[in-house]
Amino acid sequence: MYKAKIYVNYKPSVLDPKAEAIKTALTRMDHQNVQDVLYGKYFELTLDGTDEAAVRDQVESICDQLLANVNMETYRFDLEAV
Amino acid sequence: MYKAKIYVNYKPSVLDPKAEAIKTALTRMDHQNVQDVLYGKYFELTLDGTDEAAVRDQVESICDQLLANVNMETYRFDLEAV
Known part of the structure; x- marks a missing residue:
C-alpha cells in the first residue's frame, strides 16, 4: 500500500487571488513581518x-x-510505502 | 527568517464533501485501488x-x-529556519 501526498498550486505566472487576500488581511491584523504567502490544495491518497x-x-x-487544472496549476507529490 | 508549512483539514467528525466527490470520480475513472482520500488547504508563510x-x-x-475555521477544521504546521 502507498500514500501519495499531493500539493497543487497556481503556476507562478498566475495571480493567486486567495494568497493576495490573505496578505492584505495579515497586514490589517498587524502581521507586518510576513514576507510571502503561498496558498494551495493538499491531497492525501491511500492506494x-x-x-x-x-x-x-x-x-x-x-x-x-x-486534481489539478494543468492550464493554471502545477502539482508535485511524495509517494511513500505504508 | 522562517517558513511555516501549514496544513488545514476538516475535523474527522466533519463530512468532507470534496473528498467524497473525489472518491466518486476516481471510482468512475476506474481507479478501484484508491482506499482513502484526504483533502485540505496548504499554506506557506515566509516570516x-x-x-x-x-x-x-x-x-x-x-x-x-x-487560515482555519476552528469549529470545523484542524491545523498543523512545520516551522523551519530559511
Missing part, C-alpha cells in the same frame, strides 16, 4: 499496490485528469 | 524573525484567527 512505478504513474494521471 | 518561539506563537494565532 493499494505493490509496484511503486505503476502507482507513481497512476497518481500522475489522477493529478493530470482530476 | 521575518529571529525568535523561533515567538514566530511559532504568531503562526498559531494566524491559523486560529484567519
Whole structure:
C-alpha cells in the first residue's frame, strides 16, 4: 500500500487571488513581518499496490485528469510505502 | 527568517464533501485501488524573525484567527529556519 501526498498550486505566472487576500488581511491584523504567502490544495491518497512505478504513474494521471487544472496549476507529490 | 508549512483539514467528525466527490470520480475513472482520500488547504508563510518561539506563537494565532475555521477544521504546521 502507498500514500501519495499531493500539493497543487497556481503556476507562478498566475495571480493567486486567495494568497493576495490573505496578505492584505495579515497586514490589517498587524502581521507586518510576513514576507510571502503561498496558498494551495493538499491531497492525501491511500492506494493499494505493490509496484511503486505503476502507482507513481497512476497518481500522475489522477493529478493530470482530476486534481489539478494543468492550464493554471502545477502539482508535485511524495509517494511513500505504508 | 522562517517558513511555516501549514496544513488545514476538516475535523474527522466533519463530512468532507470534496473528498467524497473525489472518491466518486476516481471510482468512475476506474481507479478501484484508491482506499482513502484526504483533502485540505496548504499554506506557506515566509516570516521575518529571529525568535523561533515567538514566530511559532504568531503562526498559531494566524491559523486560529484567519487560515482555519476552528469549529470545523484542524491545523498543523512545520516551522523551519530559511
